[in-house]
Amino acid sequence: MEYIFHIFILIFIYGILAIAQNLVMGSTGLLTLGGAAFYGIGAYTAAILATKFGVNIFASLALAPILAGIIACVVGVSFARFRDDYFMLATLGFLMIFHTVVRNWEELTGGAYGIAGISKPELFNFTFQTPASFLLLALAIFLLTLGISYRISRSSFGRVLNAIREDEDALKIFGYKTSSYKLLAFTLGASLSACAGVLFASYITFIDSNFFTINESLLLWSMIILGGIGRNRGAVVGAFILIIVPEFLRFVGFPTEFAGLLRQFIYGSLLVLLMLFRPNGILGKYKL
Amino acid sequence: MKYILETKSLTKSFGGVHAVDHLSINIPQGIITGLVGPNGSGKTTLVNVLSGFSGEDEGSIVFSGVDRKKILPWENQAYGITRTFQQIRLFDQMSVLDNILVVLTERSPLAALFERHGAYHLKIAEDILKRIDLHEKKSHHAGDLSYGQRKLLEMGRVLAMNSNIILLDEPFAGLFPEMVKKIEGIILELKKEGKTIVLVEHNMAIIRNLCDHLIVMDAGKLLAEGHPEKILAEKSVLEAYLGE
Ligand SMILES: Nc1ncnc2c1ncn2[C@@H]1O[C@H](COP(=O)(O)OP(=O)(O)O)[C@@H](O)[C@H]1O
Ligand SMILES: [Mg+2]
Numbered sequence: 264m265e266y267i268f269h270i271f272i273l274i275f276i277y278g279i280l281a282i283a284q285n286l287v288m289g290s291t292g293l294l295t296l297g298g299a300a301f302y303g304i305g306a307y308t309a310a311i312l313a314t315k316f317g318v319n320i321f322a323s324l325a326l327a328p329i330l331a332g333i334i335a336c337v338v339g340v341s342f343a344r345f346r347d348d349y350f351m352l353a354t355l356g357f358l359m360i361f362h363t364v365v366r367n368w369e370e371l372t373g374g375a376y377g378i379a380g381i382s383k384p385e386l387f388n389f390t391f392q393t394p395a396s397f398l399l400l401a402l403a404i405f406l407l408t409l410g411i412s413y414r415i416s417r418s419s420f421g422r423v424l425n426a427i428r429e430d431e432d433a434l435k436i437f438g439y440k441t442s443s444y445k446l447l448a449f450t451l452g453a454s455l456s457a458c459a460g461v462l463f464a465s466y467i468t469f470i471d472s473n474f475f476t477i478n479e480s481l482l483l484w485s486m487i488i489l490g491g492i493g494r495n496r497g498a499v500v501g502a503f504i505l506i507i508v509p510e511f512l513r514f515v516g517f518p519t520e521f522a523g524l525l526r527q528f529i530y531g532s533l534l535v536l537l538m539l540f541r542p543n544g545i546l547g548k549y550k551l
Numbered sequence: 552m553k554y555i556l557e558t559k560s561l562t563k564s565f566g567g568v569h570a571v572d573h574l575s576i577n578i579p580q581g582i583i584t585g586l587v588g589p590n591g592s593g594k595t596t597l598v599n600v601l602s603g604f605s606g607e608d609e610g611s612i613v614f615s616g617v618d619r620k621k622i623l624p625w626e627n628q629a630y631g632i633t634r635t636f637q638q639i640r641l642f643d644q645m646s647v648l649d650n651i652l653v654v655l656t657e658r659s660p661l662a663a664l665f666e667r668h669g670a671y672h673l674k675i676a677e678d679i680l681k682r683i684d685l686h687e688k689k690s691h692h693a694g695d696l697s698y699g700q701r702k703l704l705e706m707g708r709v710l711a712m713n714s715n716i717i718l719l720d721e722p723f724a725g726l727f728p729e730m731v732k733k734i735e736g737i738i739l740e741l742k743k744e745g746k747t748i749v750l751v752e753h754n755m756a757i758i759r760n761l762c763d764h765l766i767v768m769d770a771g772k773l774l775a776e777g778h779p780e781k782i783l784a785e786k787s788v789l790e791a792y793l794g795e
Contacts, residue, residue, distance in 0.1 A: 419656035429642035
């Protein structure tokens with residue numbers, strides 16, 4: 264039972280990440296590899312605040328999105344002039360900078376050793392210690408994220424984001440300053456990813472920089488492409504499948520290292536096959 | 552005649568090609584101005600520069616007394632200019648309805664995020680779709696429409712913008728006669744509403760039928776300007792076309 268809880272907690276955390284990735288990449292068409300960095304910023308914020316200052320995880324759930332949002336804003340403003348593949352390279356660069364900082368700023372981040380002993384969230388003397396209680400918390404935050412992103416998709420803001428993905432130059436002359444829309448979408452995506460990071464850090468209680476590599480960003484790409492670009496439901500389905508499948512492989516008895524390799528192989532092949540035969544994803548209506 | 556839009560020695564080059572070459576023209580207010588010229592004479596480039604879609608290299612554009620150099624593309628709406636594209640540019644993977652709504656709703660990001668666009672914009676959008684016979688297709692993707700319907704949807708977007716100056720780049724190209732009638736009707740209605748229209752068109756029958764004023768371009772330069780009947784009888788104009 265605990266194992267099932269564990270898997271669902273991961274699904275909710277990655278569900279949040281995939282929804283955020285979908286907002287930035289699926290709805291707006293910004294090819295970002297920075298997903299893992301903002302996820303990591305959230306996780307490290309929670310870890311540092313909890314272990315060094317004893318800050319409650321719930322406080323981090325409020326603070327980390329703000330910090331990630333501010334960083335995304337600064338980064339986004341400087342990336343604003345890049346388009347498509349250049350934007351992608353720039354976000355990759357940002358992820359690499361994040362790694363360099365985390366690995367070398369040892370006093371703050373523990374460097375290569377990471378940070379251990381991260382606390383569980385506490386509310387009114389109740390600690391979300393058991394997997395079941397943490398599952399409920401993760402579910403609540405996942406649903407909140409889903410609600411926010413549905414709200415965004417249905418607002419005229421969401422419509423403008425889609426129009427940016429479709430034809431930014433044309434949209435501009437109809438009176439839209441598209442750069443501010445892109446910046447806001449990027450910032451919102453970063454804040455949501457940071458929430459997932461806080462949950463993750465608190466859930467597994469130990470983090471190091473290896474959790475937040477480009478593989479993680481690519482996994483998020485796979486999730487939204489598999490589920491269907493530009494759809495919140497698609498992002499959730501993609502997260503569900505790509506968490507379940509490798510866990511299932513482990514469950515039926517593949518050795519862990521082999522399961523790891525196989526998992527990479529499956530993601531890679533999935534992406535290639537999807538691009539070849541169903542570029543719109545499983546539930547999708549849109550192409551990038 | 553009162554002029555609403557003037558260019559002064561406007562120039563736009565691509566490499567060595569002067570697509571628009573020291574062009575000075577005046578667009579009269581409230582009537583339909585035809586813009587004709589052989590292929591490659593710079594009509595689309597002129598529309599691009601006038602609409603802020605691309606910047607000019609030299610010269611200036613004065614719009615109701617305001618120097619357009621200081622106007623950025625997204626300020627178009629405030630300055631009352633809109634356009635259609637010769638190569639249709641719709642938001643293909645969005646619904647027909649959303650293609651109209653997106654040019655109706657709030658421009659500022661925060662307002663757009665918290666706005667409930669609600670009944671008001673929806674009603675306007677639906678009325679426009681009825682006017683261009685696309686109401687039944689409102690939930691189809693714009694990319695799934697036929698060529699003619701896509702041309703109509705671009706006109707729908709113009710209607711939704713409700714701008715004072717409307718630049719139409721070959722809105723009739725490749726359309727069947729009924730569709731041509733439909734769009735002619737819309738253009739005449741817009742004129743009746745007092746809009747200023749610039750119409751790029753090759754078909755002289757349509758030009759004669761719709762335009763009150765004609766500007767002829769050749770190789771980026773002004774070749775002739777005046778009343779359509781008079782201009783179309785001029786030898787230099789005929790030569791520019793025959794020499795094509
Ligand atoms: N983006 C561009 N890059 C290079 N050359 C261009 C571009 N756009 C237009 N031109 C050139 O500018 C000239 C005018 O083109 P255009 O404005 O499209 O003419 P028209 O609309 O009158 O047919 C042509 O010689 C064309 O090849
Ligand atoms: Mg042209």
